[in-house]
Amino acid sequence: MSRKFSDGRLVIASHNSGKVREIGELLAPFGVEVVSAGALGLDEPEETGTTFVANAELKAHAAAKAANLPALADDSGLAVDCLGGDPGIYSARWAGPGKDFAAAMALVNDRMGDSPDRRGRFVCALALAWPDGVCETFEGVVEGEMVWPPRGAQGFGYDPMFQPQGHTVTFGEMEPAKKHEMSHRADAFHKLVAACFQR
Ligand SMILES: O=P(O)(O)OP(=O)(O)OP(=O)(O)OC[C@H]1O[C@@H](n2cnc3c(O)ncnc32)[C@H](O)[C@@H]1O
Ligand SMILES: [Mg+2]
Numbered sequence: 001m002s003r004k005f006s007d008g009r010l011v012i013a014s015h016n017s018g019k020v021r022e023i024g025e026l027l028a029p030f031g032v033e034v035v036s037a038g039a040l041g042l043d044e045p046e047e048t049g050t051t052f053v054a055n056a057e058l059k060a061h062a063a064a065k066a067a068n069l070p071a072l073a074d075d076s077g078l079a080v081d082c083l084g085g086d087p088g089i090y091s092a093r094w095a096g097p098g099k100d101f102a103a104a105m106a107l108v109n110d111r112m113g114d115s116p117d118r119r120g121r122f123v124c125a126l127a128l129a130w131p132d133g134v135c136e137t138f139e140g141v142v143e144g145e146m147v148w149p150p151r152g153a154q155g156f157g158y159d160p161m162f163q164p165q166g167h168t169v170t171f172g173e174m175e176p177a178k179k180h181e182m183s184h185r186a187d188a189f190h191k192l193v194a195a196c197f198q199r
Contacts, residue, residue, distance in 0.1 A: 002136045002195040005070060005128065009033045013063030013073035015044050016092075018156025019185075023074065025176060026189045030197055035069075042066050052076065052089060052125035053137050060129035068131050072192075076124040076184060078158045080108060080146060082115040088123075091158065102150075105161045109148045118145040122162065124184035126192050136196055140187025155179060 010032050012020050020036050027034060037044075045062040049055035052075045059073035077091030087094040087108065095104035112118070121143045129135040143165045150160030152172025160172030164182055171179055180186045 003128075003130065003134045004198075005032070005196045009035055009069050011040065011042075011063045011067045011069050011071035012036045013042070013059045013071040016156070019074050019076070022176070022180070022183075022185055023072065023189075026180060026186060030193070035067075037063050037067075037071075040067055047075070047089070049075075050089070052123055053127070053139060055089060056125040056127035057129070057135055057137060060127035060135060061133070064129040064131045070128065070130050073127045073129070074124060074185065074188075075127075076122065078108070078120055078122055078162065080112065080120040082117040082119075083108070083111055086111070095157075101157050105150050105158055108146065108158070108161065112146060118147075120144060120146045120162065122158075122184040124188045126185075126188045128192060128196055136192070138188045138191040138195070140184045140189070140191065142182055142184045142187065 012023050012034050014020050015038055024034060042063055045059055047055045049058055055075035056073045060071045063071035077088050079085040079088050094107055095101050121141050124140045125137060127135055127137045144162050146161055147163050151170045152160050154174055155171045160170055163170045
């Protein structure tokens with residue numbers, strides 16, 4: 001049995017405004033009172049884990065302890081098949097300290113060269129931690145292909161170069177509600193809700 005989230009405030013343990021927005025949209029139907037790590041002035045912990053789940057856990061624990069509230073963290077990224085799963089857990093770091101995702105997308109495209117295998121996937125690990133150290137984790141994925149040049153200004157990060165399987169538009173071209181029907185984040189979120197939000 002998973003620990004259930006009961007009423008009260010929930011910290012969104014992320015410093016990425018795109019993610020905070022999407023998590024807020026996904027949580028909206030549940031009437032949860034959310035507060036972001038940024039609004040609480042929480043530090044951004046160093047992501048020393050070797051998996052998405054480990055990094056999500058580390059971020060959720062750090063925020064739950066610092067805020068003395070339950071905290072939800074997201075560690076996510078883009079894994080490209082012909083790059084052996086890169087940039088993977090290093091997806092944010094590929095954009096450099098200036099968070100330049102135009103440059104990060106160009107780097108992915110350069111490294112892929114003319115490989116005939118254009119497959120990639122977004123992965124999202126969510127961790128919900130409590131101040132007493134209990135933590136529940138969930139993983140979601142969406143398969144797709146990498147396109148070039150990037151298309152669209154919706155979403156964030158690598159969205160303009162990712163076209164989900166069975167679709168002709170990129171996540172950068174999709175309305176937020178449509179992305180939430182299929183994204184890695186929504187996939188992980190549905191598992192979280194089923195385990196921790198049902199009464
Ligand atoms: O750690 P926090 O503070 O949550 O923010 P971050 O941006 O550093 O987040 P991650 O460490 O999880 O790095 C994930 C990166 O992968 C990319 N990414 C994750 N989800 C994405 C999505 O839905 N669309 C596009 N890019 C995404 C995005 O560029 C993120 O910066
Ligand atoms: Mg990060």
